[in-house]
Structure formats: C-alpha cells, structure tokens
C-alpha cells in the first residue's frame with residue numbers, strides 16, 4: 182500500500198473581474214492506493230494546462246456546461262505518470278505517461294477510460310496540451326471544417342500568438358492562404374512574422390481605436406478578408422468585420438477580451454452585423470470537444486508536421502504547483518506566448 186501527501190488547489194470564490202489567487206485555497210490531503218477500484222490508476226501530475234475556458238466556467242452562467250462548482254479541485258487537463266495501478270487494468274503499466282483531466286492536484290485517482298497514453302519518444306510530453314492537444318483540435322477542425330480555406334484566400338487570426346492562434350495561422354499558411362495575425366506585443370508579432378512567416382502582422386496595442394485597426398488591416402489586406410478566426414472578440418473583431426469579403430466565414434473560437442468582466446454584464450455589440458448582410462457572410466462558433474472523436478485523424482496528420490519542424494510552436498512554462506492561480510491570471514494580461522503550462 183502506498184500513501185501520498187496530496188496538495189490540491191480548490192476553486193473557492195467566483196471572480197467578479199480577473200481571476201487570481203484570491204479565488205483559490207490550497208488544501209493538503211492524503212491519497213492511498215487502498216482507494217483504487219477496478220480500472221483505476223494513481224497519477225502523479227507533471228504538466229498542468231492553463232486555459233482561458235477556466236475563466237468562462239468560473240462565471241455563474243450556464244454555457245456549454247454547468248458553471249465550475251465552488252469548493253472543488255480546479256478542473257483542467259494534466260500530463261501525468263502512472264504511479265500505481267489496479268490489477269484489473271490491462272492496457273496501462275506503472276510508469277506510463279498519460280493525458281488526463283484530473284485538475285489542479287499533485288496526485289489523482291483516474292479511470293483508465295478517460296486517459297490518453299502518450300509516447301515521449303515520439304514528441305515531447307507537453308505537446309499533448311498544446312500543439313497536439315485540445316487547442317490543436319479547435320484550430321485544425323475549426324479552420325478546416327468551418328472556414329474551408331482555399332489557396333489565395335486571406336485569413337485573419339486574432340490572438341494569433343497564443344496556443345490556438347499559432348496553430349491556426351500555420352495551418353492557413355500550409356493551405357496556401359495569405360495570413361495576417363493580430364497579437365498584443367512587438368515580440369509576439371516578430372515571432373509571427375519571422376518564425377511563422379505570416380504575410381502581415383498587427384500589434385493591436387499600438388492602435389487605440391477600432392477604426393485605426395481597420396485602416397491598418399486595409400493597408401495590409403486591400404483585397405479584404407475571406408476568413409476571420411476569432412479568439413478575442415471586442416473592438417478587434419469589430420475592426421475585422423468591417424473588412425470582410427462577400428461569402429466570408431467568421432469562426433468564433435473564443436472571446437477572451439470579454440471573459441473577465443463581460444460575461445455576466447456584457448457590453449453591447451458587435452455593431453457591424455449589417456456587413457454580414459451585405460456580404461452574405463457566415464458566422465459560426467466552434468468547440469474543441471465536438472471533435473474529440475476525430476483526434477486520431479488530427480494526430481495522424483499533425484504529428485509528422487511537428488516531428489519534421491513544419492509546425493513551429495512556443496510554450497510558456499511556469500515552474501511550481503504553488504504558482505497555478507498566478508499562472509492562470511497571466512492569460513488575461515497577455516503574459517504567455519503559445520501554450521501556457523505549469524510544470525511541477
């Protein structure tokens with residue numbers, strides 16, 4: 182029998198604005214292998230995924246699922262290693278690395294039905310949280326199924342240097358599109374231009390109004406926008422909608438600019454829906470989870486792209502279990518480039 186001291190971050194208070202340490206409490210419990218049931222394993226957490234959806238679920242609103250319950254371990258994707266295993270489990274062994282959804286705790290008991298086995302000789306383990314994980318799913322299927330990009334079309338991506346955005350921009354380039362990325366610093370736009378080889382970039386923080394961003398976009402893409410992959414919403418989205426072409430496709434992946442104080446008491450807008458009418462454009466939301474069963478298809482195509490360096494990716498890795506709430510807060514201040522991860 183093994184017993185582990187287990188620290189857990191408990192989500193304890195709904196934020197009214199930006200989420201931070203005040204909305205969590207740290208609890209220490211113990212976990213014993215005597216608790217293991219059939220088809221269960223004990224996992225030791227190594228990499229935690231930090232995602233903007235966590236803030237959506239912290240709102241009291243019903244969204245695609247119920248609000249995150251208070252006084253429970255913060256949910257989230259984790260890469261961990263199997264420490265102990267119930268004798269009934271045949272497909273896994275002690276020492277295997279897996280992707281789980283066991284949340285912010287150092288150890289967890291998990292059902293094997295919810296685990297994805299990872300092969301660290303193939304690609305680094307952290308890729309299961311980013312470039313070959315949930316952000317990739319919504320990027321790959323959202324752009325291709327809903328956007329249906331054709332060579333020569335112009336694609337604009339907001340939140341372009343983030344976990345999802347850096348993948349969307351590169352797939353759009355692979356599909357032969359003219360790609361413009363919008364991000365919040367010169368360092369990020371440099372990455373987009375020099376490493377990801379985008380055709381145009383906009384640091385939105387250099388422009389104070391929707392009109393100015395619109396004019397900059399018009400300068401970079403006088404031919405107009407065929408696909409807009411939106412990760413941020415707000416005035417950036419207003420500026421892009423003002424530039425759409427006939428039969429444009431607008432993909433709503435996220436609206437991070439609205440999460441901290443706009444979900445329960447939203448600002449009015451967008452005001453440019455009349456352009457959708459003139460341009461006979463489409464707008465559609467996309468959810469990563471709707472494509473869960475198509476993950477093998479994604480991995481088959483994208484794993485070689487990652488192995489061959491055809492797809493670049495950045496990760497921002499913060500060290501220390503104790504820093505999880507602080508790290509989540511970083512997403513809302515643009516302090517990450519690429520996938521944000523906490524390592525223990």
Ligand SMILES: NC(=O)c1ccc[n+]([C@@H]2O[C@H](COP(=O)([O-])OP(=O)(O)OC[C@H]3O[C@@H](n4cnc5c(N)ncnc54)[C@H](OP(=O)(O)O)[C@@H]3O)[C@@H](O)[C@H]2O)c1
Pocket residue numbers: 232233234315316319340341342343344345346363364365366369412413415433434435436437438439467468469470512513514515516517518519520521
């Ligand atoms: N639909 C789905 O299934 C699904 C799945 C994954 C993610 N998402 C959504 O996709 C979006 C990106 O997620 P991600 O995981 O890739 O996160 P991310 O882009 O890696 O990180 C968040 C980034 O958002 C930008 N940002 C924060 N506040 C902003 C604001 N007020 N205005 C403009 N930009 C702001 C910041 O970059 P800058 O420095 O550029 O401002 C920040 O670095 C989020 O909206 C998320 O909710 C949706």
